[in-house]
Amino acid sequence: MVHNRVATENRGLDRITALCQKRVMEKNLLRTLSEGAQAIGLSLGQKELDLFAAYYRELLLWNRRINLVSERSAREIVIRHFIDSLTPAPWISRPDGLLIDLGSGAGFPGIPLGIVLSELQLVLVEASRKKTSFLSHIVRTLGLKRVTVVRERIEALIGQQALAGSFDTVLSRAAFKLPELVRMASFFLAPGGRLLAMKGPDCREEQEEAEKILATAGMIQAAGRDVSLPGLNLSRNIIIYERFSR
Numbered sequence: 001m002v003h004n005r006v007a008t009e010n011r012g013l014d015r016i017t018a019l020c021q022k023r024v025m026e027k028n029l030l031r032t033l034s035e036g037a038q039a040i041g042l043s044l045g046q047k048e049l050d051l052f053a054a055y056y057r058e059l060l061l062w063n064r065r066i067n068l069v070s071e072r073s074a075r076e077i078v079i080r081h082f083i084d085s086l087t088p089a090p091w092i093s094r095p096d097g098l099l100i101d102l103g104s105g106a107g108f109p110g111i112p113l114g115i116v117l118s119e120l121q122l123v124l125v126e127a128s129r130k131k132t133s134f135l136s137h138i139v140r141t142l143g144l145k146r147v148t149v150v151r152e153r154i155e156a157l158i159g160q161q162a163l164a165g166s167f168d169t170v171l172s173r174a175a176f177k178l179p180e181l182v183r184m185a186s187f188f189l190a191p192g193g194r195l196l197a198m199k200g201p202d203c204r205e206e207q208e209e210a211e212k213i214l215a216t217a218g219m220i221q222a223a224g225r226d227v228s229l230p231g232l233n234l235s236r237n238i239i240i241y242e243r244f245s246r
Helices: 002-039 046-063 074-086 110-116 129-142 178-188 204-211
Strands: 098-102 121-126 147-151 167-173 189-199 219-229 234-243
Touching (some): 002 046, 046 074, 046 110, 046 129, 074 110, 098 110, 098 178, 110 121, 110 129, 129 147, 178 189, 178 204, 178 219, 189 219, 204 219
Parallel strands (some): 098 121, 098 167, 167 189
Antiparallel strands (some): 219 234
16 A cells, blocks of 8 residues: 555656656747747747747647657757748738748748738648648647638649739748749739748759749749758758739
């Protein structure tokens, strides 16, 4: 009896210890997120941090069943996915406009941007049924009223006249080669709208190929920006294109 009671008490103590450690780790991760966001010019309030914490917990929970992220450490998830997803924010010209995220996967970069830019109307396009199930779940869990999840191949959306020229911003994080992405974006973008292509640091060859079709697509390259990810020896190249005519 005494042995059983001691064992039960020890298990209870272990659970409390684990819970305390988990909360400390989560607090440290949110500090990393807050400082990383500040480094790229964004200020996160407690509401945003709470939403990111809930997103992080659900991401880990679902990742046990379906492959959403491959990073091994929690810190890597925060930097490689949360902070990285926020890097295009300064170049979204209409933070209350309509944005389509092509190939959203586990919600990157769309969900983090939806948390920070609460007036942004977001459409997340993803072909995988399992991933769109997660996206729909996380949108409900976080209460993101302006976010819509679409399970469809992007090629199937092109040609639907209701979507033609409807978006202020097209965004994609390394899901497509630049020439293909430019062609897709030219259908969705309104005149004056922007394509924000998130690529790795070495994408010059893709850029050169994309330059060959810009005129046909009715687009110009407006700028390119290199952004360092704080805390890791990594950088993000954001290439900005603009739609100039129909």
